[in-house]
Amino acid sequence: MSLLNALARLSLQNCGVAARMLHTTPILCAEPLKKKKKLDPQIIKQREDRKKKKIEKQIRRLEKNARQLKPVEELEVPIELLDEKDKRQRKLPPLSSAEQEQRALLKKQWARYKHDEKVSDFQIIDRLVQAQEKALQELRKESEELYRAAIEVDLQLVPVTIKGPVATPPIKNYASPDGDYIQQSSKWE
Amino acid sequence: MLRRLVQISSKPLTRPQSTTAAKEKWDLYAGVLVERLPVVSKSLNPLEQQFQELLWRVEHENSLKSNHEIKHERDLAQAELIKQGKAQVEVDDSAAKQTAQDLKDAYVEEFKKFQLAARKTPDDAANKTDSTDRCLEETVYLLVQQKIGQQQHLLLPQGKRTDGESMRQTAERVLREQCGQNLQVLFYGNAPAGFHKYKYPSNQRSESVGAKIFFYRASLLSGNVDAKQQPTIKYEWLPKEALSGKFKNTAYAESVNKFLF
Numbered sequence: 462m463s464l465l466n467a468l469a470r471l472s473l474q475n476c477g478v479a480a481r482m483l484h485t486t487p488i489l490c491a492e493p494l495k496k497k498k499k500l501d502p503q504i505i506k507q508r509e510d511r512k513k514k515k516i517e518k519q520i521r522r523l524e525k526n527a528r529q530l531k532p533v534e535e536l537e538v539p540i541e542l543l544d545e546k547d548k549r550q551r552k553l554p555p556l557s558s559a560e561q562e563q564r565a566l567l568k569k570q571w572a573r574y575k576h577d578e579k580v581s582d583f584q585i586i587d588r589l590v591q592a593q594e595k596a597l598q599e600l601r602k603e604s605e606e607l608y609r610a611a612i613e614v615d616l617q618l619v620p621v622t623i624k625g626p627v628a629t630p631p632i633k634n635y636a637s638p639d640g641d642y643i644q645q646s647s648k649w650e
Numbered sequence: 651m652l653r654r655l656v657q658i659s660s661k662p663l664t665r666p667q668s669t670t671a672a673k674e675k676w677d678l679y680a681g682v683l684v685e686r687l688p689v690v691s692k693s694l695n696p697l698e699q700q701f702q703e704l705l706w707r708v709e710h711e712n713s714l715k716s717n718h719e720i721k722h723e724r725d726l727a728q729a730e731l732i733k734q735g736k737a738q739v740e741v742d743d744s745a746a747k748q749t750a751q752d753l754k755d756a757y758v759e760e761f762k763k764f765q766l767a768a769r770k771t772p773d774d775a776a777n778k779t780d781s782t783d784r785c786l787e788e789t790v791y792l793l794v795q796q797k798i799g800q801q802q803h804l805l806l807p808q809g810k811r812t813d814g815e816s817m818r819q820t821a822e823r824v825l826r827e828q829c830g831q832n833l834q835v836l837f838y839g840n841a842p843a844g845f846h847k848y849k850y851p852s853n854q855r856s857e858s859v860g861a862k863i864f865f866y867r868a869s870l871l872s873g874n875v876d877a878k879q880q881p882t883i884k885y886e887w888l889p890k891e892a893l894s895g896k897f898k899n900t901a902y903a904e905s906v907n908k909f910l911f
Contacts, residue, residue, distance in 0.1 A: 542714060545720075546714070548715075548720070549714040549715040549720065550714065550715075551710075551711065551713070551714070551715060553711060564704060567700060567701060567704055568704075570697065571697070571701045574697055585911060588908060588909075589843070589909055589911075591908075592843060592844045592845070592908040592909040593841060593842065593843050593844070593909070595844075595845050596841070596842040596843065596844055596845035596864055596865070597841060597842065599845050599847070599862060599864070600817065600842065600864060603676065603678060603862065607678075607816060607817055610816035610817070610818065610840065611816070611817060611818070611840050611841045611842060612840070612841060613840050614840075615837070615839045615840050618836075618838070618839060621836075623687075626687075626688045626689060626690050626691040626692075626787075627689070627690055627691065628690065628691055629690060629766045629767050629768075629769060630689050630690055630767045630768075630769065630771075630786055631767065632765075632766075632767045633767075
């Protein structure tokens with residue numbers, strides 16, 4: 462309203478001017494500007510706080526869920542074992558001192574044996590590496606080109622699968638009896 | 651100080667005279683060590699066996715009784731009660747009820763029916779050295795009879811490099827030519843695993859002085875040397891201990907031993 466009044470006053474003042482060169486027209490299709498709602502700053506602050514709290518709550522919930530790990534069934538002791546522990550304990554006579562002594566000696570002997578084995582393994586590795594290096598040096602002496610070809614990476618080897626030795630050799634023409642695969646693992650979100 | 655300087659400066663001067671004469675031409679050969687890896691695990695030696703038994707005993711001592719053992723104990727107690735007349739024999743389901751001992755007997759019976767393959771093969775007994783189905787616990791290596799000079803030798807398969815080939819390609823070609831297409835192997839990389847050189851007899855040194863052999867390592871995937879190819883060649887698969895006895899040349903045996911396991 463005040464704006465209209467001001468305009469009316471303006472046109473009145475400039476009446477003489479308008480007659481000469483300035484055309485003033487009534488404002489068509491206009492509507493009064495909406496009064497801007499003035500919000501209480503406290504309310505705004507409250508709203509923002511609420512928003513912030515909501516987001517924080519969500520984050521907290523996510524974090525809580527992230528900490529919940531998928532249970533590993535194999536690592537959990539079955540309840541029946543815990544319940545019947547006394548019943549299931551073996552009642553064996555305690556070891557005699559001679560037996561303990563013998564076991565300790567055997568363990569020491571075993572430690573020495575494994576140590577020797579490891580040392581000889583390292584020696585074998587050293588020898589193999591030396592042999593290879595010698596071969597490469599000799600090849601380089603003969604031809605730089607052949608040497609370059611020899612030290613290239615063999616990409617065919619990159620996914621290499623080697624099957625280890627087994628306790629008894631595979632039976633020839635053995636048809637393994639068919640079984641059913643039962644999917645037991647439960648799904649975890 | 652001055653004298654040392656003189657020595658150093660005089661060295662390069664004297665060198666070229668000796669090397670120009672010594673720039674010799676060597677023939678390049680590729681050799682292949684084909685190994686059949688062990689199929690079965692090694693038998694335990696006495697110490698290993700002893701320790702294995704100890705571990706089993708400790709494991710048993712620390713374990714809890716299984717369901718089967720519990721059931722067995724319960725069965726025994728029940729039988730004792732029946733004997734004393736304190737409990738009734740349940741007529742209706744005693745026939746259907748199997749004791750733990752019955753189950754165990756059935757399992758043992760079933761296991762006895764299953765025949766495991768022997769760790770020793772018929773080829774072991776027949777000492778058939780051209781078979782790969784032999785010495786399953788050991789790594790066995792392929793030796794092929796070849797003519798070097800005037801004589802036949804049992805050696806790792808080897809052959810001369812032709813122009814334009816890398817040593818790896820030579821090795822693959824040599825193996826294919828000597829052993830046929832049947833032999834499937836996996837080469838361990840492009841680099842040679844071992845080296846051996848020898849000089850030709852002095853009357854044959856006109857072109858090149860000697861041969862340098864670069865050995866490649868490969869493991870057998872499947873197949874064997876083609877026995878039907880012409881001319882037929884003699885070959886053997888031998889474990890490490892028997893290998894060096896087959897080499898007539900000690901220097902060659904030494905070079906090969908350097909890259910064997």
